[in-house]
Amino acid sequence: MKANMQPIDTPIPTKRHTLLGMSPSVAQLRIDIESAARSEAKVLLTGETGVGKEVVAHEIHHGSRRSRAPFVTINCAGVPDTLLESEFFGHARGSFTGAFRDNPGLLRQAHGGTVFLDEVGEMSLRMQALFLRFLETGELQTVGAGAARTHVDVRIITATNRNLFESVSAREFRADLYYRLNVFHLHIVPLRERAGDITLLLDHYGGLFGQQHGRAAPVFSDQAIELLARYPWPGNIRELRNLIERVVSRATTQVIEPAHLPKEVLAAVSAANESAPKNVGHAGPHEARVEAILERLLVHRESFWTSAYAAFMSRDIIRDDMRHIIRAGLEHTHGSYQVLLGLFNMPAADYKRFLGFLKQHDCHLPFQRFRALRATRPADLPFRRVSA
Numbered sequence: 086m087k088a089n090m091q092p093i094d095t096p097i098p099t100k101r102h103t104l105l106g107m108s109p110s111v112a113q114l115r116i117d118i119e120s121a122a123r124s125e126a127k128v129l130l131t132g133e134t135g136v137g138k139e140v141v142a143h144e145i146h147h148g149s150r151r152s153r154a155p156f157v158t159i160n161c162a163g164v165p166d167t168l169l170e171s172e173f174f175g176h177a178r179g180s181f182t183g184a185f186r187d188n189p190g191l192l193r194q195a196h197g198g199t200v201f202l203d204e205v206g207e208m209s210l211r212m213q214a215l216f217l218r219f220l221e222t223g224e225l226q227t228v229g230a231g232a233a234r235t236h237v238d239v240r241i242i243t244a245t246n247r248n249l250f251e252s253v254s255a256r257e258f259r260a261d262l263y264y265r266l267n268v269f270h271l272h273i274v275p276l277r278e279r280a281g282d283i284t285l286l287l288d289h290y291g292g293l294f295g296q297q298h299g300r301a302a303p304v305f306s307d308q309a310i311e312l313l314a315r316y317p318w319p320g321n322i323r324e325l326r327n328l329i330e331r332v333v334s335r336a337t338t339q340v341i342e343p344a345h346l347p348k349e350v351l352a353a354v355s356a357a358n359e360s361a362p363k364n365v366g367h368a369g370p371h372e373a374r375v376e377a378i379l380e381r382l383l384v385h386r387e388s389f390w391t392s393a394y395a396a397f398m399s400r401d402i403i404r405d406d407m408r409h410i411i412r413a414g415l416e417h418t419h420g421s422y423q424v425l426l427g428l429f430n431m432p433a434a435d436y437k438r439f440l441g442f443l444k445q446h447d448c449h450l451p452f453q454r455f456r457a458l459r460a461t462r463p464a465d466l467p468f469r470r471v472s473a
Contacts, residue, residue: 104118104140104141104144105282105285105286105289106279106282106285106286107281107282107285108279108281108282110274110278110279111279111282114141114271114273117271118141118144118145118148118271119148120269121145121269121271122144122145122146122147122148122149123148123149124269125149125240126268126269127240127241127242127243127265127266127267127268127269128142128145128241128242128243128268128269128270128271129242129243129244129245129249129266129267129268129269129270129271130142130242130243130244130245130271130272130273131244131245131246131249131270131271131272131273132244132246132272132273132274132275133246133275133319133321134246134320134321134323134400134401134402134403135276135320135321135322135323135324135401136273136274136275136276136321136322137273137321137322138203138244138273139158139201139203139244141271141273142156142158142199142201142242142244143156143201145199145242146198146199146201146240146242149199149240151197151198151199151240154195154196154197154198154199155194155195155196155197155198155199156195156198156199156201157191157192157194157195157198157199157200157201158201158203159172159173159191159200159201159202159203160203160204160400161202161203161204161205161206161207161208161212162203162204162207162400162403162404163204163398163400165445165446166209166211166212166447169208169209169212170212170215171190172190172191173190173191173192173212173215173216173219174190174192174215174219174225190225192219192225192237192239193225193235193237195237195239196237196238196239197238197239198239198240199239199240199241199242200239200240200241200242201242201243201244202241202242202243202244203243203244204244204245204246204400204403205243205244205245205249205266206245206246206247206249206252206258207245207247207403207404209447210257210259213258213259213262214259216262217259217261217262217265220241220262220265223236223237223238224236225237241266243266246403247403247405249263249267250263275318275321276318276321276322276325277316277317277318280314280315283310283313283314283325284305284310286322286325287303287305287310287313287325287329288302290325290326290329290330291303291304291305291329291333294329294330294333294334295333297330298333298334300333300339301339302339303329303332303333303336303339303340303341304339304340304341305340305341306340306341306342306343308342308343309341309342309343309345309346312343312346312350312351312354313325313346313350315354315357316350316353316354317353317357317373319373319374320374320401323401328346328347328350331347332345332346332347374396374401374402374406375402375406375409375410378392378393378396378402378410379410379413382410382414382428382429382430383428386430387430388429388430388431389429389430389431389439390431390435393407393410393429394442397446404446404447404448407446407448408448408450411425411443411448411449411450412450414428414429415450415452415455416455418455419455420452420453420454420455421452422436422439422440422452423436426439
């Protein structure tokens, strides 16, 4: 393996690296990255969770004339809307409760460099309007600083796992902002569509985690590789990395056979083989991930905090997925959030924390619509797929 090859989901060091993979899609992606790096145009990166959109953004930045300037990442899904404006544009001391000192804002900190907006599709309509104004004028107005404005020079790269065109049609995303961002579009294919690269990724991450854990690099048998190639990888390369580290840390032998793979991988491949003729094309990777979380909550009785909350905070699921989970629970509890605590295996003392989390991330659904549904005792409920 060449030393200068870098997997899509590996953090980028200071020097430029290429992407690991021999598939045609990765080869085309390298060409597109080089083209985007030569340009100053805005870039929109699309693809499922875990495919490596942030790493591609780093690649574009490192290959551009701005490579010596800052690269700043803003996670639009991980910051509550009430704080996102301050994170973007900065705030003056005393402008709101908790503003104990001046904050220049991330856009100012990236002056001369690149700003990467991850999960831009999660931005509220209000923030979309403010951000569009910045794109049109280049002016920043600090929160609480009156009419004082400054100009910054930054290149904008955005990423989303949503279909923004559909969001525009549903009036959830501004059309004028979409067309401003979608100048240079790069789509990163999911891992299941480039299964031929899995062997290279196994070699790279196996060596990496073997070194970290003080073990010899694992050798995956042909049967294990075949199973991993057939697995749908809903979490893409991020999930593959986690799987390899888990295997390396637990295996007692250097040769990894199917028996050493996680049970959920074996079960998913087996289920896919059995249901392929009747279910092909019906469920996307995100839908599968949400259903898996619902099963962990309702069947295996895992806590909301260790399943749904953890997946949301690690960006394995997005805001719409969390709303789907809450909607499913409220259908079962007849609209009662207090009963939902028990259904999602949380103590009653977590009520305020639970509601605070939902409201902070705009996942709190009005309970009235569920009062007309037939009440069902949560303890008697088997897992079932719930339509959005």
